[in-house]
Amino acid sequence: MSVAVAADAAAQAVAAEPFLRLSDVHAFIGESHILQGVSFSAVPGRVTVLLGRNGAGKTTTLRTILGLIPAARGTITLDGVEITGERPHRVVRRGVGYVPEDRDIFGGLTVAENLRLAQRPGATAERWALVHRLFPDLQRRAGQRAGSLSGGQQQMVAIARALVNENRLLLIDEPSKGLAPVVVNQVTEALAAIKGTTTIVLVEQNLAVAQALGDDAVIVDDGRVVFGGSMAEIAADDALQARYLGAGAHR
Amino acid sequence: MSTIILLTLTGLALAAMYFLLAAGLSLIFGLMDVLNFAHGAFFTWGAYAAWWTIGEVSSGPRGSTLGFLLGIVAATVLVGAMAAAVEIGLLRPLYRRPIYQILVTLGVGLALAQLTSVIWRPDARPFPQPGWLASTSTVFGARVPNNRFLLIAAAVAVLAGLLLFLRKTRYGLIVRAGAENREMVQALGIDVDRAFTLVFALGGALAGLGGAFGAAYFGAINPGLGSANLIFAFIVVVIGGLGSVSGSALAAVVIGLAQQFGNYYTTWAGDFIVVLLLAAVLLLRPRGLLGTLR
Numbered sequence: 001m002s003v004a005v006a007a008d009a010a011a012q013a014v015a016a017e018p019f020l021r022l023s024d025v026h027a028f029i030g031e032s033h034i035l036q037g038v039s040f041s042a043v044p045g046r047v048t049v050l051l052g053r054n055g056a057g058k059t060t061t062l063r064t065i066l067g068l069i070p071a072a073r074g075t076i077t078l079d080g081v082e083i084t085g086e087r088p089h090r091v092v093r094r095g096v097g098y099v100p101e102d103r104d105i106f107g108g109l110t111v112a113e114n115l116r117l118a119q120r121p122g123a124t125a126e127r128w129a130l131v132h133r134l135f136p137d138l139q140r141r142a143g144q145r146a147g148s149l150s151g152g153q154q155q156m157v158a159i160a161r162a163l164v165n166e167n168r169l170l171l172i173d174e175p176s177k178g179l180a181p182v183v184v185n186q187v188t189e190a191l192a193a194i195k196g197t198t199t200i201v202l203v204e205q206n207l208a209v210a211q212a213l214g215d216d217a218v219i220v221d222d223g224r225v226v227f228g229g230s231m232a233e234i235a236a237d238d239a240l241q242a243r244y245l246g247a248g249a250h251r
Numbered sequence: 252m253s254t255i256i257l258l259t260l261t262g263l264a265l266a267a268m269y270f271l272l273a274a275g276l277s278l279i280f281g282l283m284d285v286l287n288f289a290h291g292a293f294f295t296w297g298a299y300a301a302w303w304t305i306g307e308v309s310s311g312p313r314g315s316t317l318g319f320l321l322g323i324v325a326a327t328v329l330v331g332a333m334a335a336a337v338e339i340g341l342l343r344p345l346y347r348r349p350i351y352q353i354l355v356t357l358g359v360g361l362a363l364a365q366l367t368s369v370i371w372r373p374d375a376r377p378f379p380q381p382g383w384l385a386s387t388s389t390v391f392g393a394r395v396p397n398n399r400f401l402l403i404a405a406a407v408a409v410l411a412g413l414l415l416f417l418r419k420t421r422y423g424l425i426v427r428a429g430a431e432n433r434e435m436v437q438a439l440g441i442d443v444d445r446a447f448t449l450v451f452a453l454g455g456a457l458a459g460l461g462g463a464f465g466a467a468y469f470g471a472i473n474p475g476l477g478s479a480n481l482i483f484a485f486i487v488v489v490i491g492g493l494g495s496v497s498g499s500a501l502a503a504v505v506i507g508l509a510q511q512f513g514n515y516y517t518t519w520a521g522d523f524i525v526v527l528l529l530a531a532v533l534l535l536r537p538r539g540l541l542g543t544l545r
Contacts, residue, residue, distance in 0.1 A: 066438060092440035104435040106428045117424050118439045161439065 019044040019199045020065065020169055025074035027064045034060045036223035037074070042169070042216070047200040049214035049231055053246050057223040058203040059101050062171045065201070066098055067091045078169065093120065097162030101173040101203070105157045107147025111138050114146050118161035131160045134190045152183030159190060170194075173203045188212050207245070211235050219244045253392035258511050260390065264399035266507025267406030268468055271461030272477075272484035273491070273499040274413060275454025281430035281494020282450050284349060285342065288356040291481030292363035293334060293455045297326035297462025298378070298472045299367060305379050314379035319467075326463035327456045334455020338448050346444075360478070367474040375473040378466040385470075398467040405464055406500075409457060413496050426450055430494045483510075486525060490532045492542020501540055 018041030027035040034057050042048040050058045063069045065076055067088040076084045083091050092098065106114050115131070115138075132139045135156045141149065146157055155175060162170055175191065176184040188209050191200075195213060204210040210217070214231035221244050227234070234240055272294055279287050301322030308318035337359055345351045384401065387394040417423035425446045429436045437443050458477075465480065466472045487506050491498030506525055514521030532539065 068434060068438060088434075088437040089440050089442045092438060098438045100435065100438070104432055104438075106431045106435070108431055109424070109428060113424055113428075116421075117428050117436075117441075120440050165440075 017044065018042060019079055020201065021075075021077045022061070022065070023075045023077075025061075025064060025076060026072045027060055027069050028072055029060065029069065034223050035064060035071075038064075038220065038223065038225055039074075040218045040225050040228055042199050042201050044199050045196055046215040047195055047202055047213050048216045048218060049210045050201060050203045050218050050220055051205075051210060051234065051245055052220040053244070054205075056220045058220050059173055060223075061220065062098070062173050062201065062203060065091070065171060066096065095166070095168035097165060097167035097170045099158045099162050099170070099172040099175060101177065103154050103158040105146045105154050105161070107145065109146055110143050111146050111149070111157055112142040114157050115160055115164055118164050120165050123165045127164050127166060130194075131163050134163070134193055135160050152179050152186065155179060155183070155187055156190070159187065163194065167198055170198055170200045172200060174205060175202075176204065176206045176209045184209060205245075207235070207241070254515075256391050256393040257395055258515055259508065260393070260395045260399050260403075262508035262511030263504065264402045264468060264507075265511060266503040266505075267402045268461055268465045269480070269483055269487050269507055270406045270500050270503035271409060271457050271464065272480060273487040273503055274409065274496055275457040276484055277488045277491065277494055277496060277499045278413075278426065278450050279454045280488065282426050282433070283342075283447050285352050285356065285451075286485075287451075287454065288353065288481070289334075289337060289360035289363065290356075290454070290458050290484065291477030291479075292360040292367075293330045293458035294462040294465065294477035294480060295367055295472075295474060296333065296363060296477075297330045297459030298466035298476055299371060299462075300326040300329045300459065301463035301466055302376065302378055302472055309379060312379060313385075314381050316381045316383070318379075319381050319384065323460065323463045326459040328459075330459025330462070331452045331456030334458075335448055335452035337455075338451035342451070343444065343447070364474050364478060371474070373474055375471045377471050378469070380467055380470075384467060398464070402464045402468055405460070406503075409460070410496065410500050417496065422446065422449060483525065486529050490529060490539055492539025495539065495541040498539055498541030 020042040022041070023039050025035055025038045026033070038057065038061055040048070050061060052058050060069060064071050067083070067086050071084050074084070075082055078091070078094055078096070083094065106117070109117065137153060138156055138160055141153070146154065149157065159172070159175065162172070172191070175187050179187065184206065191213055202210070202213060204213070211231060217227070217229060217231040217234050218225055219227035219234070226244060227240065272290065276287055276290050279285055304322040304325040305314040305318040308321055309315040314322070341355050341359065342352050345355060380398065384398050385396065387396050388400070417427055425436060425441055429443055429446055433443055462477065465476065469476070483506060487499055487502045490505065491500070491502035505528065509524045509528060510521040513524040
């Protein structure tokens with residue numbers, strides 16, 4: 001399938017009721033024009049994977065959705081409401097959870113404090129039960145300083161932080177990055193367990209993880225969307241992978 | 252022996268005053284990355300607010316106990332409100348321009364100090380204190396002014412209160428997390444601006460409180476009171492570790508005692524020892540005694 005046709009097909013597939021929609025979003029980091037017109041939509045209850053080489057603009061896309069980087073042009077809507085230019089805490093309070101690329105857990109705080117800090121008014125006991133079911137280890141280590149945890153445990157804290165609230169959208173940035181294969185499996189299983197319960201936009205370089213979790217896929221290259229379609233299409237298209245994912249894509 | 256006790260208690264009182272000034276500086280820098288050069292002026296305004304209130308409430312040259320207590324409250328509340336206004340009105344629009352923020356605090360500090368001179372004249376004025384506060388108690392032969400004990404007690408209470416605030420309250424949690432990673436705090440849906448205002452106001456209130464007690468310690472006030480002590484408060488913050496309240500307390504004790512003993516036994520080495528200590532800490536432990544690298 002050609003890039004343009006695939007993008008059209010993806011656009012039609014999500015035209016029904018996209019939960020998140022980016023239209024021609026531009027963003028700068030300093031003087032660098034990182035996002036040069038990113039447009040895509042995420043369908044409720046599905047996992048949309050953002051793929052692309054390092055430096056393509058995937059992380060910047062997530063950070064721009066959150067308002068951590070201001071969109072210089074274009075619009076971002078969440079559930080039909082425009083959120084472009086909103087401050088990050090207001091975007092998050094609309095029901096957005098964020099798992100950053102480098103986890104960014106608070107190392108000087110305990111595991112319990114990290115989770116308590118993330119908890120917004122309205123967080124239910126069911127959410128805590130879910131977190132404890134997915135990551136029983138964290139319950140055992142509640143009083144431990146988060147900075148002393150292993151990389152995998154820190155990633156669990158980062159994901160748990162996004163799950164303690166009833167979020168309608170999760171933005172998850174490379175959850176498998178830097179983790180041992182066995183831990184990657186644990187993290188993937190945890191994310192698979194919540195798949196379908198909320199809308200997820202996932203940045204992931206590891207194709208195996210992307211395939212295991214992704215429904216829809218968007219390839220970003222040089223700050224632009226160059227492909228939109230299903231994850232299965234990308235998985236089946238070696239030429240597409242070689243062209244846009246290069247050495248960064250690994251199974 | 253009595254000299255040692257007197258020097259120790261006076262040094263601890265000086266440390267208490269430095270701590271009241273440094274704790275706010277440290278919290279503000281830890282969370283907001285702002286070096287608040289207006290902090291000395293906040294201290295001065297605390298001293299003048301207490302002095303003015305005592306004068307209004309008390310009759311006669313000596314302050315009444317009620318006047319002193321109201322003076323402390325006035326210094327804390329007024330300077331806390333002043334700091335909140337500075338943060339909201341002047342610093343908030345400059346969050347993305349840290350250099351400008353520093354310049355603004357420098358400008359506010361100079362303007363407030365000048366304003367003190369204009370309103371109350373530049374010359375020093377005696378600070379009226381109730382008789383019991385100005386008189387002395389004998390401790391193992393050493394006659395120690397009672398305001399030293401009160402200052403030490405106030406600093407210990409503030410330290411305990413701050414640690415409880417930081418460890419047991421949600422805002423304390425936000426301040427601790429914000430000192431590590433401000434952006435991630437926002438990304439958890441927390442309005443970090445509100446925490447900035449709170450911390451700046453809290454720091455200002457503590458500087459005001461320090462000013463009131465500092466005035467009692469020195470027995471006189473002048474418009475340069477705060478700026479004279481601000482440099483030592485900055486040294487305390489750096490030695491203690493930026494953002495660490497416990498570190499500031501520890502460093503304040505080290506500096507206060509070193510200064511008192513140094514000045515007594517050599518008449519010139521007190522401040523020199525402080526600079527040497529600063530250099531030693533910067534060389535051997537750049538993050539400070541209890542600071543964490545960020």
